[in-house]
Amino acid sequence: MKQSLLKMSDLSKSDIDDILNLAVQLKYETKNGIAHPYLAGKTLGMIFQKSSTRTRVSFEVGMYQLGGHALFLSSRDLQIGRGEPVEDTARVLGRYVDAIMIRTYSQKEVEDLAKYSGVPVINGLTDYEHPCQVLADLMTIREYKGTLEGLKLCYIGDGNNMANSLIVGGLTVGMSVAVACPKNHLPHPDALAFAENYPGKLLVTQDVKEAAKDADVLYTDVWASMGMEAEVEQRMQDFKGYQINAEIEALAKPDVIVLHCLPAHREEEITADVFERHAGEIFDQAENRMHVQKAVLVNLMG
Numbered sequence: 305m306k307q308s309l310l311k312m313s314d315l316s317k318s319d320i321d322d323i324l325n326l327a328v329q330l331k332y333e334t335k336n337g338i339a340h341p342y343l344a345g346k347t348l349g350m351i352f353q354k355s356s357t358r359t360r361v362s363f364e365v366g367m368y369q370l371g372g373h374a375l376f377l378s379s380r381d382l383q384i385g386r387g388e389p390v391e392d393t394a395r396v397l398g399r400y401v402d403a404i405m406i407r408t409y410s411q412k413e414v415e416d417l418a419k420y421s422g423v424p425v426i427n428g429l430t431d432y433e434h435p436c437q438v439l440a441d442l443m444t445i446r447e448y449k450g451t452l453e454g455l456k457l458c459y460i461g462d463g464n465n466m467a468n469s470l471i472v473g474g475l476t477v478g479m480s481v482a483v484a485c486p487k488n489h490l491p492h493p494d495a496l497a498f499a500e501n502y503p504g505k506l507l508v509t510q511d512v513k514e515a516a517k518d519a520d521v522l523y524t525d526v527w528a529s530m531g532m533e534a535e536v537e538q539r540m541q542d543f544k545g546y547q548i549n550a551e552i553e554a555l556a557k558p559d560v561i562v563l564h565c566l567p568a569h570r571e572e573e574i575t576a577d578v579f580e581r582h583a584g585e586i587f588d589q590a591e592n593r594m595h596v597q598k599a600v601l602v603n604l605m606g
């Protein structure tokens with residue numbers, strides 16, 4: 305595995321297998337009260353330029369369970385929020401902490417942090433990708449289906465950070481991926497270019513029904529991501545129909561699982577009935593954030 309986790313394409317199929325296998329072990333140890341202080345004495349700095357419930361809590365509790373310590377660093381309080389350059393913040397933090405997790409807007413900022421800090425950096429969500437989420441998603445799919453290879457993953461909604469990382473992660477582990485999104489909200493060109501290495505395995509369509517047909521996994525995310533608040537009204541128009549509802553669910557395989565990275569907006573990207581019918585899977589998915597991130601932390605800091 306590389307020194308940092310900046311995007312899904314940093315990971316090979318065998319890196320992902322290793323992370324998921326360790327995550328399963330750590331989940332078992334956590335649930336059975338078996339201590340696993342693999343990061344005793346280590347500190348993770350966590351920079352947040354956007355809100356978070358799952359990412360913040362799962363990293364902080366995960367570091368504690370590994371015997372280490374996590375520092376919550378809100379950009380509202382850091383000098384970075386007052387214009388201190390990321391190169392300087394990086395060179396300072398790299399002298400105090402053993403690794404940095406960052407949630408921000410620009411992917412370049414995360415890449416720069418890795419370049420200048422000299423310590424492992426983990427992308428905790430940018431406008432471009434959300435790799436920690438996709439690792440938890442793959443872990444959850446493997447738990448429910450027993451395998452990843454050969455499954456059909458259908459993503460319905462915005463061609464955003466989730467779509468980009470699901471395309472790359474899904475294809476890497478041998479799934480086929482179908483994305484239904486409006487023409488003016490396509491996934492990032494880099495994610496589409498990545499798919500050229502997997503001929504015939506990615507479908508991008510405006511036809512929600514075609515994408516959902518015979519899917520093993522249905523996945524959606526909010527229509528307006530963090531930072532897009534000014535576009536909400538326009539997006540409510542653009543994404544009408546790009547919804548997981550009972551009709552779409554019925555087109556998928558009978559044993560389909562439905563996933564959502566959360567937070568969810570009921571009756572927008574997913575109906576309340578489908579959400580509640582699949583709440584078991586969705587909250588296992590949220591829980592798995594912690595187990596899989598602990599595996600990433602052990603790999604990068606252990």
Ligand code: CP
Nearest residue numbers: 356357358359565566
């Ligand atoms: N899914 C996810 O990253 O949740 P938070 O925004 O609450 O961290």
Ligand code: NVA
Nearest residue numbers: 464525529530565566
């Ligand atoms: N696409 C969403 C994901 C939240 C976890 C966002 O960026 O806000």
